Amino acid sequence: METIKYIFKRILQTIPLLIMVSLISFFIIRLSPVDPLAELKLNPSISPVTVEKERQRLGLDKPIIVQYGKWALSFVKGDLGVTSNGEKVSQKLKERIPNTLLLTTIVIFLTWLVGVPLGIIAAVHWKTNFDRILTVLTSIGMAIPSFFFAVLLLMFAVKTGWFPIGGLTSPNFADMSFGNKVLDIAYHLILPVFVLFTISLAGLQRQMRANMLDVLDSDYVKFARAKGLPEWMVIYKHALRNAVNPMITLLGFEFAGLLSGAALTEYVFQYPGLGRLILEAVLKSDINLVMASLMMGAIMLVLGNLIADILLIITDPRIRVKSS
Numbered sequence: 001m002e003t004i005k006y007i008f009k010r011i012l013q014t015i016p017l018l019i020m021v022s023l024i025s026f027f028i029i030r031l032s033p034v035d036p037l038a039e040l041k042l043n044p045s046i047s048p049v050t051v052e053k054e055r056q057r058l059g060l061d062k063p064i065i066v067q068y069g070k071w072a073l074s075f076v077k078g079d080l081g082v083t084s085n086g087e088k089v090s091q092k093l094k095e096r097i098p099n100t101l102l103l104t105t106i107v108i109f110l111t112w113l114v115g116v117p118l119g120i121i122a123a124v125h126w127k128t129n130f131d132r133i134l135t136v137l138t139s140i141g142m143a144i145p146s147f148f149f150a151v152l153l154l155m156f157a158v159k160t161g162w163f164p165i166g167g168l169t170s171p172n173f174a175d176m177s178f179g180n181k182v183l184d185i186a187y188h189l190i191l192p193v194f195v196l197f198t199i200s201l202a203g204l205q206r207q208m209r210a211n212m213l214d215v216l217d218s219d220y221v222k223f224a225r226a227k228g229l230p231e232w233m234v235i236y237k238h239a240l241r242n243a244v245n246p247m248i249t250l251l252g253f254e255f256a257g258l259l260s261g262a263a264l265t266e267y268v269f270q271y272p273g274l275g276r277l278i279l280e281a282v283l284k285s286d287i288n289l290v291m292a293s294l295m296m297g298a299i300m301l302v303l304g305n306l307i308a309d310i311l312l313i314i315t316d317p318r319i320r321v322k323s324s
Contacts, residue, residue: 010309014302021298022075022291026068029282029290071291081288083281089292092277097296099168100273103262106189107196108251115201116247119208124235126213134205141202150195150268157191164188166270195265207250211243218242251308 055061062070074081080089122131157163164170168188169181176184215221216239224234263275270276274293281289 006313007306007310010306014306017302018295018298022072022295023068025294026071026287026291027064029285029287030064030067067287071288075292075295080292083286083289089288092289093274093292093296096272096274096277096293099271100262100266100275101300103189103192103196103266103271103273106193107200110193110197111200111204115204116208116244118201119205120212120235120240120243122205122209123212123216131209134209138202138206141198142206144199146195146199147264147268149198150192150265153191153195154268163191168272192262192265192269192271196262204247204250208243208247211246212239215239215243245312248308248311251304251311 082088118134122134125131154165157165164187168185170184173181173184221234221239224238262273263279266273266276267279274297278293281293
């Protein structure tokens with residue numbers, strides 16, 4: 001019961017955060033010099049009367065505070081409005097959000113599956129050749145910008161023809177069997193996943209290694225070794241439980257970092273995800289699409305942090321005591 005109260009309290013605390021995100025995002029976009037009706041104005045076949053009607057339809061003729069209030073009221077009601085092209089924003093998000101969740105979920109799963117064990121092994125074999133090689137490789141991974149790495153892999157795919165150079169599916173995807181559809185999506189995910197996985201793995205492995213080294217040097221681990229316990233029991237029963245807790249805290253921030261990093265990666269590989277949608281909407285100054293996309297991204301970040309908090313409550317009894 002106390003855990004449910006804690007989760008409910010955390011959800012209530014996110015409401016002011018989401019309001020602040022929406023306020024800052026809305027006013028920054030509205031202060032942008034980019035005119036959302038620029039394309040219409042440059043089209044000689046569209047009359048000024050039509051442009052003015054479109055301005056009124058989008059609410060651009062109202063004061064900025066009125067525009068925000070109108071947008072916020074519609075968002076609370078579940079009406080996300082329409083894009084500058086007349087498409088429903090909700091439909092665009094419905095198409096893109098599952099693709100981004102698929103990409104980020106796979107990357108997080110692979111990163112933790114590989115990064116945590118590598119961090120443990122590197123800490124246990126501290127200052128060995130294996131640890132030094134991993135340190136060099138992770139330093140390189142942390143130094144390479146995701147956008148630059150994505151461009152390099154895209155050039156490699158174009159040069160060799162071994163991988164698809166864009167999209168999530170092949171042109172004949174609708175005619176494939178279910179098994180071939182799964183393989184086709186997996187084939188298109190290889191390069192975007194590899195870019196994000198490489199960048200995320202470097203930071204996660206280094207953090208896990210640092211946590212383990214700190215715990216292995218603690219008094220209770222030394223005492224466990226002095227009692228004559230087997231080394232595997234000292235590491236996995238005593239050290240790992242305390243070293244992994246800070247990693248769970250990073251889960252929510254890692255989810256947010258993947259969303260921001262995925263935006264550039266999605267744009268390079270023309271992956272139909274939320275990050276690419278936000279970038280394209282910002283370039284067009286499409287206020288409804290930008291705001292809805294940013295709010296969805298903020299909600300996904302909040303959910304990531306909430307999941308991390310719940311996992312911490314489950315794994316660390318001390319937090320359960322404090323939350324109660």
